[in-house]
Amino acid sequence: MKKIFITGCCGYIGSHTCVELLDAGYEIVGLDNFSNSKPSVLERIKKITGKEIKFYEGDMLDKNLLEKIFNENEINMVMDFAAFKSVGDSVSKPIEYYIDNVSSVLTLLSVMKEHNIKSLIFSSSATVYGTPEFVPITEESKTGGTTNPYGTSKLFVEQILKDLYKSDNDWKICIFRYFNPIGAHQSGLIGEEPNGKPANLMPYISMVATKELEYLSVFGDDYDTKDGTGIRDYIHVVDLARAHIKGAEKLNKEKSGLFIYNLGTGEGYSVLDMIHAFENANHVSVPYKIEARRPGDIAECFADSSKAEKELNWKATLTLEDMCKDAYNFTKNRKEK
Numbered sequence: 462m463k464k465i466f467i468t469g470c471c472g473y474i475g476s477h478t479c480v481e482l483l484d485a486g487y488e489i490v491g492l493d494n495f496s497n498s499k500p501s502v503l504e505r506i507k508k509i510t511g512k513e514i515k516f517y518e519g520d521m522l523d524k525n526l527l528e529k530i531f532n533e534n535e536i537n538m539v540m541d542f543a544a545f546k547s548v549g550d551s552v553s554k555p556i557e558y559y560i561d562n563v564s565s566v567l568t569l570l571s572v573m574k575e576h577n578i579k580s581l582i583f584s585s586s587a588t589v590y591g592t593p594e595f596v597p598i599t600e601e602s603k604t605g606g607t608t609n610p611y612g613t614s615k616l617f618v619e620q621i622l623k624d625l626y627k628s629d630n631d632w633k634i635c636i637f638r639y640f641n642p643i644g645a646h647q648s649g650l651i652g653e654e655p656n657g658k659p660a661n662l663m664p665y666i667s668m669v670a671t672k673e674l675e676y677l678s679v680f681g682d683d684y685d686t687k688d689g690t691g692i693r694d695y696i697h698v699v700d701l702a703r704a705h706i707k708g709a710e711k712l713n714k715e716k717s718g719l720f721i722y723n724l725g726t727g728e729g730y731s732v733l734d735m736i737h738a739f740e741n742a743n744h745v746s747v748p749y750k751i752e753a754r755r756p757g758d759i760a761e762c763f764a765d766s767s768k769a770e771k772e773l774n775w776k777a778t779l780t781l782e783d784m785c786k787d788a789y790n791f792t793k794n795r796k797e798k
């Protein structure tokens with residue numbers, strides 16, 4: 462039986478994708494080093510799907526371990542979710558970020574090549590567009606001008622994948638550029654579990670609502686946007702996960718190719734929109750204070766995802782209300798445990 466190898470299978474996006482793939486009948490071999498995830502996620506995936514992942518604990522930089530995994534399993538495709546993702550940390554720890562996000566991919570690619578497995582879905586980010594020239598952002602928009610090592614690491618890997626494809630047209634590579642994934646699985650069993658104080662908006666709002674944090678700092682209300690706060694394209698993590706099934710179907714169908722898709726909803730919401738949507742969806746209050754801009758933030762970023770709709774027959778279907786309800790449900794569950 463052919464299997465999909467998922468790196469970072471217990472992380473935020475990896476775990477949701479495992480659930481969707483298992484539900485769709487795929488078999489999974491998973492790898493995680495728990496650097497930003499918990500072993501209990503494996504149990505929770507099993508609880509949701511009734512199915513098990515063949516799991517290996519370890520690091521993607523461990524070439525011997527990757528060799529062992531590819532020798533022991535008949536893998537036909539890889540989805541790579543294993544990466545550090547904190548923009549702020551990446552500025553203070555560039556070496557760690559480039560090792561974890563770039564060197565590890567090179568290790569993976571070399572083992573894939575040795576085993577003649579040339580089918581890969583890679584998790585990239587809207588951050589590769591830097592400050593967008595225009596919105597909505599299409600895949601043809603200029604990339605580069607990234608403002609932190611996290612974003613640059615994604616840009617570097619995209620270039621490596623392009624070079625790899627150029628060198629050997631047998632590869633089938635799908636690069637997904639995620640916009641702002643939020644929300645959680647409807648079961649409330651898996652979701653985003655940041656270590657310590659969250660850096661991203663939605664986990665922060667959720668923890669203010671559960672009173673674990675006192676108030677939200679809104680980073681700037683003087684941007685050139687409708688209410689002065691930053692606008693982003695928030696997408697439900699389950700919609701994002703489902704895109705990977707469409708990506709797998711596409712790669713299974715194609716002989717070769719390198720495909721790049723934006724994954725967003727095409728809707729931009731401001732920070733104040735998000736606060737109000739969260740309050741309305743969950744009947745809670747989210748106190749906030751307007752503070753200074755966060756260095757490195759851009760005013761506005763949202764996707765044109767029509768290419769994914771046309772070529773993959775994928776479209777985000779879950780609403781902002783779903784995102785807010787599911788995020789809160791997960792945060793409440795987690796607090797109660």
Ligand code: UFG
Nearest residue numbers: 586587588640641660661662663665678679680691732758
């Ligand atoms: N924001 C606040 N207060 C907070 C946190 C965020 O006002 O406490 C604002 C930000 O200024 C921004 C918006 O909420 O306007 C969204 O911020 P996030 O930190 O949630 O997300 P970013 O858009 O900064 O970054 C995210 C991911 C990156 C990814 C990028 C792609 O964190 O990994 O989207 O666009 F690269």
